[in-house]
Amino acid sequence: MANAGPIAIVIHGGAGTIAREKLTDEVEVAYRQKLEEAARAGYEVLTRSSKEKGSSSIDAVIAAIVVMEDSELFNAGKGSVLTHAATVEMDASIMEGESLNAGAIAGVRHIRNPIRLARDVMSRSDHVMLIGEGAESFALEHGYELIDNSYFQTPQRMRQLQRIQNTTTGTALSEDNSLGTVGAVAIDRNGNITAATSTGGMTNKRFGRVGDSPIIGAGTYADNSACGVSASGHGEYFIRAVVAHDICARVMYKGIALQQAADEVVLIKLKNMHAEGGVIGIDPQANVVFSFNSTGMYRAAIDKDGELEVLIFKGISD
Numbered sequence: 662m663a664n665a666g667p668i669a670i671v672i673h674g675g676a677g678t679i680a681r682e683k684l685t686d687e688v689e690v691a692y693r694q695k696l697e698e699a700a701r702a703g704y705e706v707l708t709r710s711s712k713e714k715g716s717s718s719i720d721a722v723i724a725a726i727v728v729m730e731d732s733e734l735f736n737a738g739k740g741s742v743l744t745h746a747a748t749v750e751m752d753a754s755i756m757e758g759e760s761l762n763a764g765a766i767a768g769v770r771h772i773r774n775p776i777r778l779a780r781d782v783m784s785r786s787d788h789v790m791l792i793g794e795g796a797e798s799f800a801l802e803h804g805y806e807l808i809d810n811s812y813f814q815t816p817q818r819m820r821q822l823q824r825i826q827n828t829t830t831g832t833a834l835s836e837d838n839s840l841g842t843v844g845a846v847a848i849d850r851n852g853n854i855t856a857a858t859s860t861g862g863m864t865n866k867r868f869g870r871v872g873d874s875p876i877i878g879a880g881t882y883a884d885n886s887a888c889g890v891s892a893s894g895h896g897e898y899f900i901r902a903v904v905a906h907d908i909c910a911r912v913m914y915k916g917i918a919l920q921q922a923a924d925e926v927v928l929i930k931l932k933n934m935h936a937e938g939g940v941i942g943i944d945p946q947a948n949v950v951f952s953f954n955s956t957g958m959y960r961a962a963i964d965k966d967g968e969l970e971v972l973i974f975k976g977i978s979d
């Protein structure tokens with residue numbers, strides 16, 4: 662295995678309806694700064710990697726996601742959206758593309774950084790996915806502190822819940838009701854690709870509802886021979902479209918570029934299902950891609966030339 666390949670990281674902070682006119686300058690700057698901080702945190706880990714230190718793309722995606730989980734701006738960790746019962750239940754997953762190892766957790770309520778727990782399920786348990794109480798008892802055994810659910814709840818998410826409960830449709834991505842799921846994909850010097858996703862799910866969801874984000878193949882997938890992908894969008898559709906794996910499978914079976922594969926799934930397949938959302942990805946040559954059919958996707962990348970871009974809206978420089 663080569664030890665000096667190109668490195669790159671791409672992150673998202675959720676795809677959905679982002680109305681330019683509703684985003685004040687102050688809030689837009691806050692998002693752009695946090696996205697940059699998260700991308701840099703992950704990239705910094707990649708620059709320190711070497712063959713001896715092993716697969717740093719795992720540590721890189723964790724570093725990037727933890728920054729966003731700790732920020733109230735995103736629908737993951739602190740600031741997660743609320744269930745119908747006004748509580749927070751979080752899902753997360755991670756997959757490493759060399760071994761095809763994966764870890765996921767769903768419906769956790771007391772874990773400050775769900776992505777760290779998903780990683781520990783991958784590397785310290787015999788299982789791929791743990792849920793609810795079982796996931797939290799595993800966490801306790803591995804030294805995690807269980808924190809009060811109120812830590813995750815914010816007044817802004819409460820207002821959002823009240824707004825949606827006062828409408829007739831219940832759950833929808835039509836407004837910014839679930840916006841802010843976070844994800845990261847990175848490739849390290851060894852050519853190892855890792856993808857990860859973390860979310861509070863969708864506003865007003867039933868308790869116990871699980872979306873695509875912790876489902877390996879739907880919200881997250883990585884295979885060094887094809888690509889790594891993290892998704893954001895209406896989970897019920899993304900699960901049925903097996904979005905992340907379908908994109909990687911198209912790269913493998915059709916021999917097409919990752920951008921084309923992502924566009925086929927996001928702009929055609931999902932669009933035909935009337936499903937809104939998007940994906941980020943990296944291929945084995947460290948090319949970074951974004952694809953989304955919504956009005957926006959909070960996203961950033963540091964590419965193989967070390968160039969940073971931070972984007973929100975549809976335009977390529979937006």
Ligand code: ASP
Nearest residue numbers: 839842862872893894896
């Ligand atoms: N995919 C997430 C879910 O359905 C939500 C999102 O990405 O906006 O739980």
